[in-house]
Amino acid sequence: MLVEVAVPAPVHRTFTYAAKDPRALEPGRRLLVPFGRRETVAFSLGAAREAPPGELREVRAVLDEEPVFSPELLSLLRFAADYYLHPLGEAMRAALPPQLLEGKTVGERASFPDRAALALPPEAAREAVRRAPRQAAIVERLVEAGGALDVENLRRELGEVAPLLRALEAKGVVRLSSHPRREPENFGGGPPPEPTPEQAEALRAVEASLGRYQTFLLQGITGSGKTEVYLQAIRAVRARGQGALVLVPEIALTPQLAARFRSRFGDEVAVLHSGLGDAERVREHRRLLRGEAHIALGARSAVFAPVRDLGIVIVDEEHDPSYKQEDRFRYHARDLAVMRARLAEIPCVLGSATPSLESMENARRGKYARLVLSRRLDGRSLPEVEVVDLRQPAETGDAQEPEILSTRLLEELFATLERGEQAILFLNRRGHSPLVLCPTCGERASCPNCDVGLTYHRSTESLRCHYCDLRVRRWERCPSCDEELLILGAGTERLEQCLRERLPRARVARLDRDAASSARRLHRILSAFAAREIDVLVGTQMIAKGHDFPGVTLVGVVLADVGLGLPDFRASERTFQLLTQVAGRAGRGEAAGKVIVQTFRPTADAIAYACRHDPEGFARAELVRRQDHGYPPFRRMLAVHLDGKDAAEVQRQARALGELVRRLATERVTVLGPAPAPIARLRGRSRFQILVLADRASTLQSIGRRLLGALPTARGVRVALDMDPASTL
Numbered sequence: 001m002l003v004e005v006a007v008p009a010p011v012h013r014t015f016t017y018a019a020k021d022p023r024a025l026e027p028g029r030r031l032l033v034p035f036g037r038r039e040t041v042a043f044s045l046g047a048a049r050e051a052p053p054g055e056l057r058e059v060r061a062v063l064d065e066e067p068v069f070s071p072e073l074l075s076l077l078r079f080a081a082d083y084y085l086h087p088l089g090e091a092m093r094a095a096l097p098p099q100l101l102e103g104k105t106v107g108e109r110a111s112f113p114d115r116a117a118l119a120l121p122p123e124a125a126r127e128a129v130r131r132a133p134r135q136a137a138i139v140e141r142l143v144e145a146g147g148a149l150d151v152e153n154l155r156r157e158l159g160e161v162a163p164l165l166r167a168l169e170a171k172g173v174v175r176l177s178s179h180p181r182r183e184p185e186n187f188g189g190g191p192p193p194e195p196t197p198e199q200a201e202a203l204r205a206v207e208a209s210l211g212r213y214q215t216f217l218l219q220g221i222t223g224s225g226k227t228e229v230y231l232q233a234i235r236a237v238r239a240r241g242q243g244a245l246v247l248v249p250e251i252a253l254t255p256q257l258a259a260r261f262r263s264r265f266g267d268e269v270a271v272l273h274s275g276l277g278d279a280e281r282v283r284e285h286r287r288l289l290r291g292e293a294h295i296a297l298g299a300r301s302a303v304f305a306p307v308r309d310l311g312i313v314i315v316d317e318e319h320d321p322s323y324k325q326e327d328r329f330r331y332h333a334r335d336l337a338v339m340r341a342r343l344a345e346i347p348c349v350l351g352s353a354t355p356s357l358e359s360m361e362n363a364r365r366g367k368y369a370r371l372v373l374s375r376r377l378d379g380r381s382l383p384e385v386e387v388v389d390l391r392q393p394a395e396t397g398d399a400q401e402p403e404i405l406s407t408r409l410l411e412e413l414f415a416t417l418e419r420g421e422q423a424i425l426f427l428n429r430r431g432h433s434p435l436v437l438c439p440t441c442g443e444r445a446s447c448p449n450c451d452v453g454l455t456y457h458r459s460t461e462s463l464r465c466h467y468c469d470l471r472v473r474r475w476e477r478c479p480s481c482d483e484e485l486l487i488l489g490a491g492t493e494r495l496e497q498c499l500r501e502r503l504p505r506a507r508v509a510r511l512d513r514d515a516a517s518s519a520r521r522l523h524r525i526l527s528a529f530a531a532r533e534i535d536v537l538v539g540t541q542m543i544a545k546g547h548d549f550p551g552v553t554l555v556g557v558v559l560a561d562v563g564l565g566l567p568d569f570r571a572s573e574r575t576f577q578l579l580t581q582v583a584g585r586a587g588r589g590e591a592a593g594k595v596i597v598q599t600f601r602p603t604a605d606a607i608a609y610a611c612r613h614d615p616e617g618f619a620r621a622e623l624v625r626r627q628d629h630g631y632p633p634f635r636r637m638l639a640v641h642l643d644g645k646d647a648a649e650v651q652r653q654a655r656a657l658g659e660l661v662r663r664l665a666t667e668r669v670t671v672l673g674p675a676p677a678p679i680a681r682l683r684g685r686s687r688f689q690i691l692v693l694a695d696r697a698s699t700l701q702s703i704g705r706r707l708l709g710a711l712p713t714a715r716g717v718r719v720a721l722d723m724d725p726a727s728t729l
Contacts, residue, residue: 001025002048003059007035008093008101012708016048019059028067028074030100032060041101043069043092068096068289073304076340083697085704085721086329094329095304097281113176114279116165117148120173128173135164139173151176152278192232192264199229202371206233209347210240210311215338217318217363218351220373221382221613222584223548226351227257229373230314231264233349234295238265242311243294245340247333249320249545250299257297257316265295272298272305300325300333303340313341317545318350318359319577321570324726332724353584353615354577357626360619361633376588383555383586383593385611390559390600404490404498409556409596413536416554417506421591422529423536423554424543425499426582428562430466430512431455431491438478439486445475451681456487457514458497468683495558496538503536511539544582550589555582560599560607567678568728569631572606576618579610630670630693632724638700639725640690640707641677644717647686653717654688660710661690664703669694678729685718691728 003019017024017033024031027046032039034057041063069077069092081091093101118125122143129135137158142149154161168174195203206216206229220226234244248257261269270284270293287293289306296305300323315323315337323333334350341348350359350368363370376382388406405413416423433456436445445454447465454463454472462471478485490498496510509515509525516522522542528534532551537543557579564575579597587593599607609618627634640657644650654674661671670693677687694700704721711719 002051002056003031004045004048005031005033005042005059006045006087006089006092007033007040007042008087008089009035009040010087010090012087014045014088015042016052016056017059018056021059021062023062024059026067027071028069030063030068032063033057034060043089045074066289068100068306070306070308072310072340072344073306075343076336077304079339079343080329080331080336083701084329084331084723085701085708086331091329091331094301094325094331097278097285099278099282100285113165114151115148115177116142116151116154116168117175117177118142118173119175125173128171129168132167134158135168135173138164138168142174155278192235193228195228195232196225196373196375196377198373198375199225199232202229202373203232203236205369205371206312206347206349207236210237211346213342213345213347215341215348215350215362215368216371217355217359217368218349218371218373219355219615220351220353221376222353222581223376223380223382223588224353224373225377226316226353226373227260230316230349230351231260233312233314235264237311238268238294240311242309242346243288243307244296244312244314245302245305245307245310245337246295246297246314247302247316247323247337248297248299249317249322261295261297268293269295269297270305272296272302274299303331303333303336310340310344311346313337313344313346313348315348315350317352317581319352319354319356320545321574321726324724326726327720330720330722330725332726335724354580355615357573357619357623358633361623380587381592382613383583383595385583385595385597385613387602387607387611388596388598389602390598404495404558405502405556406596406598409558409598410502412554412594412596413503413556417503417535419553419591421553422532422534422549422551423556424549424552424582424585425495425536425538425556425558426540426543427490427492427495427538427558428540428578429489429491429559430493430514430540431464432458432493432497433487433489434491435486435488436463436475437486437488438481438483440483441478441481443478443480445485449681449684451679455491458493459514467679490558492538492540499536499538506535507533508536508538509534511537511542513540513542516542541578541582543585544578547585548588549585552585553587553589553591553593555586555593555595557582557595557597557599560597560610561601561604564601564604564606566729569626569629570727572604573622575604575606576610576615576622579607580613580615583610583613635670635693635695636697636700636723637725638692638694638704639722639728640674640692641687641720641722642674642689642717643682643685643687645685646716647681650686650688650717653719654690657707657710657719658690660707661692661703664706665692666694666699669699669703689728697723 001019003017003024005015005017007015024044025047027044029044031042031044033042077091081088125139129139169176237244258271270288272284288296291308296302296307315334318334325331338348362368388408436456445463447454447470450465450467454465457464461474463474464471492510492512499508511525529537583595586595597611605621642650642654658674665671672691674688674690677689680687
């Protein structure tokens with residue numbers, strides 16, 4: 001028997017193996033095969049038509065009793081690999097938990113305990129492993145952690161620890177256990193409410209489409225109850241005995257949504273995100289695969305979740321850029337969600353208060369049906385927005401660098417706290433200060449690996465690069481002229497410090513990637529804010545992601561201009577979406593909300609339309625600009641990225657590829673570049689890019705496939721093809 005196999009390797013072809021076990025011929029099963037000098041997990045694509053010339057190698061083992069990919073998922077992965085110009089085997093690898101690529105069965109991977117705890121007092125445990133240094137390292141780590149740790153944490157820090165833990169368990173030094181880790185459940189619940197008239201109308205449209213393909217754009221203002229529409233649509237799908245797939249932008253949304261979903265559907269919900277431990281991730285995957293769970297809730301990669309008899313696909317915050325994978329397999333989960341619904345002939349709901357311009361244009365053309373939720377629940381009004389123009393000198397008379405908090409924003413903060421209400425202050429910039437500068441010679445603290453400045457972090461007295469994570473001790477004086485340095489600008493650390501000085505009685509917390517470095521810390525901060533144990537929450541875009549805190553009546557946008565000047569054609573759209581989303585956190589309870597927006601550019605479209613709560617107006621203005629420049633959504637884009645340590649060689653290869661692209665381009669194809677990327681150096685590698693625009697995706701794919709066969713052979717130069725790039729930075 002001959003079987004066609006996709007191997008997770010950077011090769012755009014499949015392979016043929018001999019197989020003795022007939023189960024190997026069933027598409028979607030994992031197989032253990034020899035590949036080069038090693039064994040690897042590969043994927044069956046079914047019976048091969050003919051044997052290739054040369055000696056055939058043999059499948060070593062069939063790893064699954066049932067396929068891990070259904071025919072529908074296999075079709076989706078074939079489409080994705082073809083559309084995004086990526087090897088099929090690597091696309092299939094990205095669709096599975098990493099642990100299922102280790103040559104073990106699903107049952108073996110799911111069965112290992114996920115918690116390790118000391119069974120002896122620390123000194124006795126140390127004595128028991130005195131002659132076993134690798135076991136001793138585990139014991140020391142458990143002692144440092146207070147006696148217990150997740151196995152996943154140990155594996156990340158110490159490598160593969162499973163056999164060592166089994167040996168420690170046999171000695172009686174360690175106890176191993178499995179426990180279901182659930183996100184905090186204190187975000188609310190209760191019986192399903194009666195839908196509002198607008199919700200009921202949206203539900204009627206979605207339920208009428210069950211059993212056939214239709215994509216809906218559910219455009220609902222912040223606080224209008226989009227999640228309730230999702231929940232009741234899923235209830236209708238479950239009544240038909242079918243499953244559901246719900247995508248959310250990132251882990252910050254999962255605790256809130258998981259609590260609401262479990263309050264309605266109990267253990268039918270499987271949560272899939274990168275914060276899960278190894279065993280739990282495989283266990284949730286297996287529950288879906290076996291039909292023990294019917295609702296998959298997860299981030300980007302959950303678009304490949306093995307939901308049985310799928311009946312609906314939902315993408316929450318469909319505009320969010322985190323749905324686009326930015327390296328290796330560069331797929332867009334929202335677009336694959338739409339394709340998955342099309343292949344399964346079921347409805348897809350794309351929800352957002354600020355839809356992407358691509359989705360807005362698809363709705364205008366009639367490809368998507370548009371549903372609107374124009375009113376907040378219980379008749380609550382959208383928050384009043386007040387703009388503070390930072391172009392005016394601060395009250396101190398210092399016009400060089402305005403105060404972080406204007407007098408107007410401070411007044412509203414005092415009044416909000418006096419009423420016992422909560423506030424959110426938004427600044428999309430981590431660290432204390434983004435600019436460390438010598439006023440004498442102009443020397444700036446810059447990253448030696450990246451074409452960006454270093455950010456001062458006061459909490460660690462360090463200068464850090466937010467791209468490659470370089471960390472150095474803070475410079476006391478200029479390395480060029482030995483003068484004292486200036487620290488300019490504000491990040492979330494400095495904002496938090498300022499609030500503690502101005503509002504000494506207020507309980508202030510910060511939510512950014514530094515403060516919430518793990519899922520557990522993130523959940524702790526959100527839970528404390530929900531329980532009103534925090535008065536003012538300072539944060540980056542993490543605080544804009546769909547959280548519902550009824551006690552928040554004031555939102556302060558400390559600097560609305562951050563991100564607006566980036567050399568990316570989507571910069572204005574991203575800024576508008578972020579401002580609208582963060583403003584929507586105010587006034588979601590009984591009290592009215594207010595938003596104070598501090599800006600140097602009050603007339604910029606992104607800021608002016610966001611302050612007027614006018615997504616339609618912004619879309620009209622921005623779409624005219626995009627059409628004038630020939631950018632998406634009116635044309636399709638392929639980005640060709642090149643990077644390497646030798647800048648001259650990267651430039652030479654970029655020119656050669658640019659010439660090839662121009663030879664392949666037809667009359668209706670526009671080629672921009674090659675040119676240095678806006679961030680010309682990243683992690684020690686020089687970067688060039690070529691942007692190719694055409695009316696049809698198929699034209700770009702044809703060019704892309706020709707490029708794949710002519711990529712540079714120079715060592716050290718990497719080339720990546722990115723269909724529909726989310727960013728051109």
